Amino acid sequence: MGRSYDQFCPAARALDVVGGRWTLLIVRELLLGPRRYTDLAEGLPGIGPNVLAERLRALREAGVVTQAKLPPPAATTVYELTELGAAMRPVVDELTRWGLRLQNVPPRPGERFRIGWLLGCVRAGFRPELARGVSETYEFDVDGDVFHLRVEDGTLDVRYGPATERAAACSVTTDLATFMAIGARLLDIPDVLERGLARVEGGPGAVEAGGRAVSILGGHLDDTGGRYGIIGAVGATFRPEAARGVHETYGFLLGEFAFHARVDDGALQMCPGPADDADVTLSTDLATFLKLGAGTLSLEDAFGTGVATATGDPGAGLRMAAVFGVPFTAAEAAAGA
Known part of the structure; x- marks a missing residue:
C-alpha cells in the first residue's frame, strides 16, 4: 500500500x-x-x-x-x-461539487480537457427529487464521445458508451459548446434544434425526454451560471500549432457577457471580462457564436449577414480564427460540416 x-x-x-x-x-x-x-x-x-x-x-x-x-x-x-x-461515488461527487466553487478562474495555460471529466459535474448536479418515478435512459454524442445516463426512480448512473441495456428515450448529437450551453440553460433543446446545433433521435416524445433530462440534471454545469463553461469550451478548441509566434489578445462579446483570450507563442490564457488591450474583439449572439465554434458557419458569412461584427485589426481576426479552428470562408465551413 x-x-x-x-x-x-x-x-x-x-x-x-x-x-x-x-x-x-x-x-x-x-x-x-x-x-x-x-x-x-x-x-x-x-x-x-x-x-x-x-x-x-x-x-x-x-x-x-x-x-x-x-x-x-x-x-x-x-x-x-x-x-x-x-x-466512493458520493465522495467523488461531493468533491466535484466542492471543486466547482473553485471555478472562479478560467482554465490555466496548459490545462487539458476531456468530455468525460464533465460527466462528474453532470452527476454532481443531479436533482433526485425531479427524477422520482422516472425510468429512462438518455444518450449523448458530443463531438464523437458517446455516453449515456440511466435514471431510475430518483437515482442516476452515468456511463461511457452507447445505451445497450434498454432503448434510449432520446439520443442527442451535438458539439461540446452546445452541450455546455444546454447544461448551463443558455439554450434549450427546441432552441438548438431550430438553430441546427443538435440532432435528437428517438420516439415521438424524444424532444420532451431531452428537456426532462436537462431539468433532472440541474440548472447548470458550474457555479457561474454556465459562463465559465462557455469560456472552457472555447479554450478546448485552442490549436497551439496555429499560435506559434502569435502574441495577441482576442476579445469576445456575447450580448452583455464578455471574456477574452491571451495567446503567447503557443500558450493560451482564457480570462473573464473585457480586455482593454484586445487586438480584435468579436461581437455576436450566443447562437451565432456556437455555430462558429461548431464550424457550421464561417466568419465571412457571419460578417456578411451582419450577425457578427469585429473591431480592431483584421489580420488579428484571421489569426484568431486559425487559433480557435473557426472557418473563415464558406467553403471551409462546408468542408468542416
Missing part, C-alpha cells in the same frame, strides 16, 4: 488508500464504467505508464479495483470498481 499516515483514524486510513496522486482520478474514470488500461491512460493525460500500473496494483490490493474479462465479441480485460470502490 506504500506510505502510510500511521494514524488509527478512518479518514487517515482512507487517505492511505486513495490519497496518492492520480488515485482518485483513476476512481473518477472507473465510476463511469469498466475501462481498459489504454482507456485509463488516454483519460488521464500526463500520468506515466509505470505510475498508472502501480496505482492500479495498489487499488487491487486494497480491494477497490478488480480486473474482469468482457464477454465476446469484446473479449478484452478491463478494470472495474468493486463494491468497496463503487462506494
